[in-house]
Amino acid sequence: MQAEFHHFHSASPFALELGGELPALDLAYQTWGKLNAKKDNVVWICHAFTGSHDVAEWWQGLVGPGKLFNPENNLIVCVNILGSHYGSSGPLTVDPRTGKPYFHSxxxxxxxxxxxxxxxxxKELKINRIKTCIGGSLGGQQAVEWAIVNPGLIENLILVATxxxxxxxxxxxxxxxxxxxxxxxxWKESQPKAGLEGMKAARATALISYRNYETYQITQARKExxxxxxxxAVSYQRYQGEKLAQxxxxxxxxxxxxxxDSQDVGRNRGGAIAALKLIQSKTLVIGIKSDALFPIVEQEFLAKYIPGASFHVIDSLYGHDxxxxxxxxxxxAVRLWQKLQRLEVNPMADFFQALEAKLASHEISQ
Known part of the structure; x- marks a missing residue:
């Protein structure tokens, strides 16, 4: 069973939150597996910053035959997001109004x-229910927003390092x-390779936030x-920049x-807490103990205010990555959560309730 690439095109204008519109909408996406007769086996995966619709390439440890998200019994969907590099409407795609790439416009x-x-x-795919929606980092930002926008759509929501x-x-x-x-x-030019040298430096900067001090101490240790x-560490930073530029x-x-940077689920909704309380999905929040970019307090916040959410911490050397x-x-972590869901047990919900009670009674010093 092979994953299938698809291209969706809508000639209708696509209105944007910050004003203006795209004159048309293009989305590159991939499906793997088949929709079952009950139409209740959809797994929608939201990709992160420089990821793509090819989820088996960048998350191969989780997606594939015999793995956590198995195309043999699920329809797996992953869409290249707007603005990205891999076929959806973005800076290098053609603006139908000019017949030229958008570039800076x-x-x-x-x-x-x-x-x-x-x-x-x-809606085009006639998917009325998503069994599981999962995303990490930028992908997790998409997943939590979607669960707020359409509370009845996603049965199981998994938010990772977001x-x-x-x-x-x-x-x-x-x-x-x-x-x-x-x-x-x-960078001021309008040509496909504009800004590439700067992007190499940007990627090197980003990598420091994706890892941490301990990661570099071990993986890039100094030789005598x-x-x-x-x-x-010098050659590694340069290698990562060159690799992305390719x-x-x-x-x-x-x-x-x-x-x-735009992520704020509480914007025009009365704040983040009020927005998170709109979520109806059964939710698992996973944080990474060593994450410097999306620190664990951010996942604790999600787990505390999403109704009935469970919370799991992964102890990893690799930080955000x-x-x-x-x-x-x-x-x-996911399989344990699924088992607890079947048993209707949520230890983290009980933990947060107990913690709030202790704070209210001043048993914990502030």
């Missing part, structure tokens, strides 16, 4: 715009990356009598960093 798109595009495609509101800390990292792109002399370009573009990188690397630990 591609408008800012938000997490809510991505979810609006998902809704259009979902947040309800993107933090000033995360925004600062993203702005630093955009500044690196902007100082590239080619080395210095300058021979230091492992498959991505600076326009999309710039746009998607701003999309991440642990959500892509720790497939075994992720699988164990």
């Amino acid at each position: 591609f408008p800012d798109v938000t997490i809510r715009d991505v979810v609006s595009s998902f809704e259009i495609l979902r 947040n309800a509101v993107h933090s000033p800390w995360g925004i600062a990292f993203n702005e630093s990356q955009r500044m690196a792109i902007e100082v590239d002399p080619s 009598n080395t210095y300058g370009s021979s230091l492992r 498959r991505f573009n600076a326009y999309s990188y710039f746009q998607l960093s701003k999309m991440m 642990g959500f892509l690397i720790e497939s075994g630990l992720m699988t164990k």
Whole structure:
């Protein structure tokens, strides 16, 4: 059984949250498996920052025959998000009004715009119920937003290393990356490779936030009598920048960093807590103990205010990138949660209730 690539096109204008519109909408997506007779076996996976619709390529530890998300008994859907590099409407796609690529003229798109595009495609595919929606990082931002926009759609919601509101800390990292792109002399040009050298530096900056001090101490440890370009951390940072430049573009990188910054589920909804309480899905929130970019307090917040949510912590060396690397630990966490759901047990909901009671009675010092 092979995954199948698809392309969806809508000639209707697509309105954007921040104003304006795209004159048409294109979405590249992949499906793997078949919809069953009851139409209740859809697994919708939301990809992260520089990911794509090819989920088996970037999350191969979780998706595939015999794995946690098995195409032999599920219809797995993954859509390349707006603004990205892999075929959906974005800076390198053609603006039908001019017949030329958008480049710098591609408008800012938000997490809510991505979810609006998902809704259009979902209806086109006649999917009325999603068994499981999962996403990590930027993908988790999409998943939690979707569960708020359409509370009755998603049965099981799995949020990994993500947040309800993107933090000033995360925004600062993203702005630093955009500044690196902007100082590239080619960035002002309108051509496919504009800003690539700046993007290499941006990626190196991002990688520091994706990992942490302990990760580098082990994976890029200094060798005796080395210095300058021979230091492992030096060559590793440059390698990661070159690697991304071979498959991505600076326009999309710039746009998607701003999309991440747009995350605020409480915008025009009375705040994040009120918005999270709208979620009706059975929810598992997974945090990574060593995550510096999306620290564990952000997942604790999600688990506390999403009704009945369960919370699981993964202890990983790899920081934020642990959500892509720790497939075994992720699988164990999800399967345990699924088992507890069948038994109707939610230990973390009980934990948060007890914690609130103790705080109210001042048993815990503030």
